[in-house]
Amino acid sequence: MRYLILSDVHSNLEALEAAFKTATGMYERVLCCGDVVGYGPNPNEVIARFMAEGASTIRGNHDRAACGTGGEEWFTEAAQEAIHWTGAVLTPEHRKYLRELPPGPGRSPDPRAQLVHGSFLDEDEYVFDEFSALDNLNATDIPLTFFGHTHFPSLFALHRNGGLDLQCSADGSLPTDTWISLDSRSRYLINPGSVGQPRDGDPRAACAVFDADAYAIKFIRVRYDIAAVQEKMRRIRMPVFLIDRLSLGE
Numbered sequence: 586m587r588y589l590i591l592s593d594v595h596s597n598l599e600a601l602e603a604a605f606k607t608a609t610g611m612y613e614r615v616l617c618c619g620d621v622v623g624y625g626p627n628p629n630e631v632i633a634r635f636m637a638e639g640a641s642t643i644r645g646n647h648d649r650a651a652c653g654t655g656g657e658e659w660f661t662e663a664a665q666e667a668i669h670w671t672g673a674v675l676t677p678e679h680r681k682y683l684r685e686l687p688p689g690p691g692r693s694p695d696p697r698a699q700l701v702h703g704s705f706l707d708e709d710e711y712v713f714d715e716f717s718a719l720d721n722l723n724a725t726d727i728p729l730t731f732f733g734h735t736h737f738p739s740l741f742a743l744h745r746n747g748g749l750d751l752q753c754s755a756d757g758s759l760p761t762d763t764w765i766s767l768d769s770r771s772r773y774l775i776n777p778g779s780v781g782q783p784r785d786g787d788p789r790a791a792c793a794v795f796d797a798d799a800y801a802i803k804f805i806r807v808r809y810d811i812a813a814v815q816e817k818m819r820r821i822r823m824p825v826f827l828i829d830r831l832s833l834g835e
């Protein structure tokens with residue numbers, strides 16, 4: 586079985602469609618680490634696409650805030666503005682969809698893998714460095730944890746000898762479009778990056794494919810029509826900062 590791993594789509598329909606199109610034929614099921622909505626202009630369309638695709642997703646902090654389940658007091662002003670707009674336009678069906686998303690950690694159909702938004706220990710934690718990665722890798726027995734929230738494609742590997750490796754797209758150490766073999770004796774934290782709002786300096790949509798039979802992962806970057814999304818965001822008066830950052834990828 587092959588899985589398309591998504592995270593942080595953030596209501597960006599153009600980026601999501603581009604990711605699906607590029608990954609066509611490369612996966613059978615879709616898994617998502619949360620933040621389906623927030624920031625972008627198409628929350629209802631993105632949720633409808635998730636439902637049609639039968640994607641398995643846990644909730645992210647933006648999904649939680651958008652459906653009124655709380656936590657927006659921790660958001661930046663721009664993120665709050667976007668989440669209020671999102672909450673106001675959600676259809677009742679899609680608000681229910683967000684309310685019913687389970688918090689992480691969520692089991693994936695592959696028993697070796699689980700989904701979290703921020704981290705295994707805290708759905709709002711940002712795992713950027715080795716210290717928080719190690720805390721999380723030591724707290725779970727599940728070999729593979731897919732996570733999101735940072736919007737940085739990255740791979741932490743804890744080996745049997747206690748050694749910890751970190752590869753991240755931001756410093757060029759994480760290869761794209763090439764299969765990375767996973768070691769069944771190591772434990773991993775893997776972030777596919779953000780589909781709808783990348784922040785690692787590369788504005789292309791990010792996602793990953795996990796081949797459970799080959800036990801390997803491939804990180805993918807996909808060009809999409811950023812200007813079209815920005816135009817929609819201008820029309821609904823989203824904060825300029827959120828519009829500009831899409832073309833910068835940061």
Ligand code: ZN
Pocket residue numbers: 593595620645647734735736
């Ligand atoms: Zn996010």
